Amino acid sequence: MDPLQTISFCITCRNRLWQLQQTLPSNLAAISTHPNIELTLVDFGSNDGLDEWVWQHFGDAIAQGKLRFFQVEGRPVWNCARAKNLAHRIAKGSYLFNLDADNFIQASDIQAIEQAANDNRVVHQWSGQFGDGTPGRIGLPSSLFFALGGYDEGMLAMGMQDIDLLHRCERTGHQPLRIAAPEQPAVSNTLEEKMRECQPVLSGKENLYHRMLEHNRERSALRLELHGPVIEDNFAPISGKLNDRPCRLGANEKAAASP
Numbered sequence: 538m539d540p541l542q543t544i545s546f547c548i549t550c551r552n553r554l555w556q557l558q559q560t561l562p563s564n565l566a567a568i569s570t571h572p573n574i575e576l577t578l579v580d581f582g583s584n585d586g587l588d589e590w591v592w593q594h595f596g597d598a599i600a601q602g603k604l605r606f607f608q609v610e611g612r613p614v615w616n617c618a619r620a621k622n623l624a625h626r627i628a629k630g631s632y633l634f635n636l637d638a639d640n641f642i643q644a645s646d647i648q649a650i651e652q653a654a655n656d657n658r659v660v661h662q663w664s665g666q667f668g669d670g671t672p673g674r675i676g677l678p679s680s681l682f683f684a685l686g687g688y689d690e691g692m693l694a695m696g697m698q699d700i701d702l703l704h705r706c707e708r709t710g711h712q713p714l715r716i717a718a719p720e721q722p723a724v725s726n727t728l729e730e731k732m733r734e735c736q737p738v739l740s741g742k743e744n745l746y747h748r749m750l751e752h753n754r755e756r757s758a759l760r761l762e763l764h765g766p767v768i769e770d771n772f773a774p775i776s777g778k779l780n781d782r783p784c785r786l787g788a789n790e791k792a793a794a795s796p
Contacts (some may be wrong), residue, residue: 545630549620550638581620615734617695618688634676643720670723686768697753705766
């Protein structure tokens with residue numbers, strides 16, 4: 538592979554340390570022999586000890602450039618699209634692949650994704666089964682991601698962000714290529730666990746989830762019809778620490794200065 542064609546696997550996490558403890562060591566091991574691949578990880582306001590665990594176990598990986606770690610300042614309101622955009626904004630790769638915190642990457646996955654990166658193809662590594670943790674496995678050239686404006690930060694907390702991005706890729710002539718489902722299944726989640734950061738004390742989470750999903754679906758369709766696939770001025774300003782150094786990304790900044 539051309540060494541300039543670098544790949545970033547972009548991960549976000551909020552209070553899912555129990556999942557990251559299973560996936561992150563495995564994923565770092567999987568990319569250890571690939572000098573062109575990095576992981577980015579965003580801690581979007583966790584209070585479960587995630588940051589301490591990362592620094593205790595992966596300080597060397599951060600120092601070696603295999604892991605870029607952004608800790609968001611304070612306790613921001615959870616927004617899946619905003620968190621994912623941040624993980625992509627801090628990435629160095631010319632090809633970006635979203636990887637949820639409960640997902641693994643193995644050798645066969647990397648091989649398929651490297652081929653897509655070489656071909657500048659949009660890929661969707663989805664099993665075809667909603668709820669199994671794979672719908673968010675989307676890869677695309679960095680230039681296309683930022684040209685489209687990334688994930689729609691105007692959506693409600695969660696639901697439909699991934700499908701919306703794929704629809705916008707299609708509208709610009711970049712038909713997503715379905716590649717084989719990941720070699721290793723994701724760590725399983727309950728709906729209760731998925732919804733905890735949206736509304737920790739509200740009952741009826743299943744109903745709330747489907748209401749959010751329907752709202753975001755309607756927003757996606759209407760925005761695409763009225764404004765097309767590109768979202769202008771979509772990235773919110775955000776402050777925190779990148780690799781333990783103070784960092785502020787202004788509105789619509791594509792990448793942080795590299796520590």
